[in-house]
Amino acid sequence: MSARQTDITWKAEPHTIAKIKVLEAYLVAYFQILGTSKSNQTLLYVDGFAGPDEYKNFPHGSPSAALSAAREALHNSQDRWVAGKLHCAFIESIPKRFENMVRKIEPFHQISGLCIHTYNTDFVNGLAKLRSDVPAPFAKADPLFVFIDPFGATGAPFDTVRDLLTSDCSEILINLDADGIGRIFQAKESANHDTLLTAIYGDRAWTSWFDKTEPFPLLCRRALRLYTEKLKSIADVRYVFAFEMQSSSGALNYFLVFASKHPLGLVKMKEAMKRIDQDGSYRFSDADVSQPSLLRFDDPAPYARELHKQFEGRSVNYESLDNEITNYALNDTPFRNAKQMLVILEKQGLIQVKTENVKRRKGTFKEGDVRAVEFLRVTQAFQF
Numbered sequence: 001m002s003a004r005q006t007d008i009t010w011k012a013e014p015h016t017i018a019k020i021k022v023l024e025a026y027l028v029a030y031f032q033i034l035g036t037s038k039s040n041q042t043l044l045y046v047d048g049f050a051g052p053d054e055y056k057n058f059p060h061g062s063p064s065a066a067l068s069a070a071r072e073a074l075h076n077s078q079d080r081w082v083a084g085k086l087h088c089a090f091i092e093s094i095p096k097r098f099e100n101m102v103r104k105i106e107p108f109h110q111i112s113g114l115c116i117h118t119y120n121t122d123f124v125n126g127l128a129k130l131r132s133d134v135p136a137p138f139a140k141a142d143p144l145f146v147f148i149d150p151f152g153a154t155g156a157p158f159d160t161v162r163d164l165l166t167s168d169c170s171e172i173l174i175n176l177d178a179d180g181i182g183r184i185f186q187a188k189e190s191a192n193h194d195t196l197l198t199a200i201y202g203d204r205a206w207t208s209w210f211d212k213t214e215p216f217p218l219l220c221r222r223a224l225r226l227y228t229e230k231l232k233s234i235a236d237v238r239y240v241f242a243f244e245m246q247s248s249s250g251a252l253n254y255f256l257v258f259a260s261k262h263p264l265g266l267v268k269m270k271e272a273m274k275r276i277d278q279d280g281s282y283r284f285s286d287a288d289v290s291q292p293s294l295l296r297f298d299d300p301a302p303y304a305r306e307l308h309k310q311f312e313g314r315s316v317n318y319e320s321l322d323n324e325i326t327n328y329a330l331n332d333t334p335f336r337n338a339k340q341m342l343v344i345l346e347k348q349g350l351i352q353v354k355t356e357n358v359k360r361r362k363g364t365f366k367e368g369d370v371r372a373v374e375f376l377r378v379t380q381a382f383q384f
Contacts (some may be wrong), residue, residue, distance in 0.1 A: 008096045012055035015254065018276055020058075022256075023147060023173070024065035025272035031073030031086060033264070034143045038169075039082045044137040045070070046130065046146040048123045048156065050090035052100035062147060063090050063101055067108040067116070074113050081113070083143075087134050089117040091126030123150070124160055141168040148172060153180030158202030158230060165234050171260040173269075176242075178255050181223040185210050201230055224255050231259045238322075239266040239330060243273070263322055267336045274334075303333040304341035308350055311375040315354070318370045325373060339365045342373065351375055 012020075027045065034043055045066055053061040060068075070086055090105070092098040098120040109116055117133060119126040137144035146164050148156045156174065164170055181200060184191045197206045209226045210219060228242045242257045258269050307328065316324050329338035343363045345351045353360070354372040 008100055009052050009054055009056050012058045016055070017058055019149075019175070019256070020060070020062055020065045022269075022272045022276050023062055024069045025275050026173075026269055027066055027069035027145070028072050028076075029268045029271070030145060030265075031070055032077055033268075034169075035073055035077050035083045035086065036080045037082070038143055040084050041142040042084050042087060042134060042136040043143050044087045044089065044130075044134055044145070046089045046091070046127070046144070048091050048126070048146060048148045049150045050092040050098075050101050050118075051149075052092075052097040053104040054100065060104065061101075062149065063088075063105050064108075066147075067105055067111075067114070070114055071108065071111050074111065085115050086113060087115045087117065089119070089126075089130050089134070091119045091121065091123055091130075093120070093122045095120060123148070123155055124157065127160065127164075137167065137170070144170040146170070146172045148174040150175070150177070153177040153184060153200060154196055157199045159199075161231075162202060162234055165231070165237055165259060165261075168236075168261065171258070171262075171265050174257050174259075176224060176227055176255045176257050178220040178223040178227075182216055182219040185219065185223075186212065186216075201226065205230070224257070228257060231257065234259075236261045238327065239263055241266055241269065241331060263327070263330055266330050270330075270334065270336055300333075300335065300340035301344060303329075303335065304344040306332070307338060307341045308345055308375055308378070311373075313375065313377050315372050315374040318365075318373050345375075349376070350378065 031043065031045075034041075047062050047066060050063050051061050053063040055061065066088055070088055074081065074086065090101060092101055098118070102118055105116065105118075108114065115134075117130060119129055121129070131138045136142040144164065144167055148161070150156055153176075161172060161174070164172060181197070184193050184196050185206070187193060194204075198204050200206075206223075206226060209222060211222075214222070224242055228240050231237055231240045237259050239260045239262065240257065242255060244255045258266060260266055307325070310328055310332075311325070318325060325338045325342075329335050329341065333341070335341070342351065342353075342365055346353060346363055352374040353362075353365075353370055354374065355370050357369045360366075360369050
């Protein structure tokens with residue numbers, strides 16, 4: 001249940017706590033990797049809807065999670081840190097929540113190498129002020145990661161999101177309220193739907209995408225799929241992964257969408273997801289419009305079938321790090337690469353591996369060993 005706009009704190013649902021844990025796990029890796037590789041560059045993390053930084057049943061929110069990740073990354077890196085300052089910015093429009101957040105994060109101001117910025121305004125105006133205070137990540141390729149977690153479907157116009165992703169080293173993680181988008185569409189003029197949906201998507205593509213006769217769950221998934229397609233239309237944004245976080249009972253809670261120009265970001269985000277799901281408390285489902293399926297981090301067989309279907313009849317280059325096969329695995333399966341799926345396909349005789357290494361063993365896909373993979377046409381039913 002969403003908090004009322006007048007509430008300072010509220011009870012966190014299990015999926016909210018999971019979201020915070022995923023964010024923190026990802027940011028530890030993000031800060032460490034970039035802090036030890038981006039010489040003299042500014043690192044900037046932005047929480048666009050920071051909230052009060054605590055819940056009635058959980059001690060901290062996304063601001064403290066991000067700052068704890070920053071502290072851990074700085075400690076772990078120590079002498080290996082080559083980047084410049086690490087900046088964390090928090091934007092919250094509701095004064096009482098902002099005051100509570102500022103109080104909660106006060107102890108983190110003592111961390112050497114960490115700069116904290118707070119803005120009591122809306123997301124768009126907060127970004128404008130931040131751009132003036134910390135210009136480098138907006139003006140050049142200094143790393144920028146933005147967490148966008150609004151109350152409801154509005155507040156983060158797509159034009160703003162697109163602008164954030166123009167940098168060569170920028171990423172976003174957005175909590176997309178597809179349910180809210182669906183309700184706006186159904187409400188039509190009474191919800192000012194044309195203006196709101198055009199702002200959410202950046203244009204009027206939604207007018208030909210949605211169908212008022214569709215069942216509401218399908219409408220919500222189509223809302224999500226259109227958003228991911230819009231992200232992929234941004235120049236060089238090649239890694240977009242949308243997933244829904246579910247309760248242990250399988251009930252849908254909300255969608256998260258990650259977008260980046262670099263494969264390593266999506267690799268690390270999936271690692272964070274897998275880490276949270278180790279005890280089975282949370283489940284993640286893909287964003288397929290017609291046939292949503294549970295993401296299994298430990299069962300590559302169903303995805304091997306889809307991988308084969310994707311490339312059937314083709315010989316695909318496998319030498320580059322961002323080859324088509326690896327990119328498909330990253331964007332359309334729970335896995336970081338295609339190796340587990342290729343092992344299954346090779347055992348079934350559904351692919352032929354082209355290699356110049358005469359000592360290569362069947363079922364191994366070491367870097368440099370494989371030049372190309374030929375996906376043979378299927379003449380009988382899959383055996384797995």
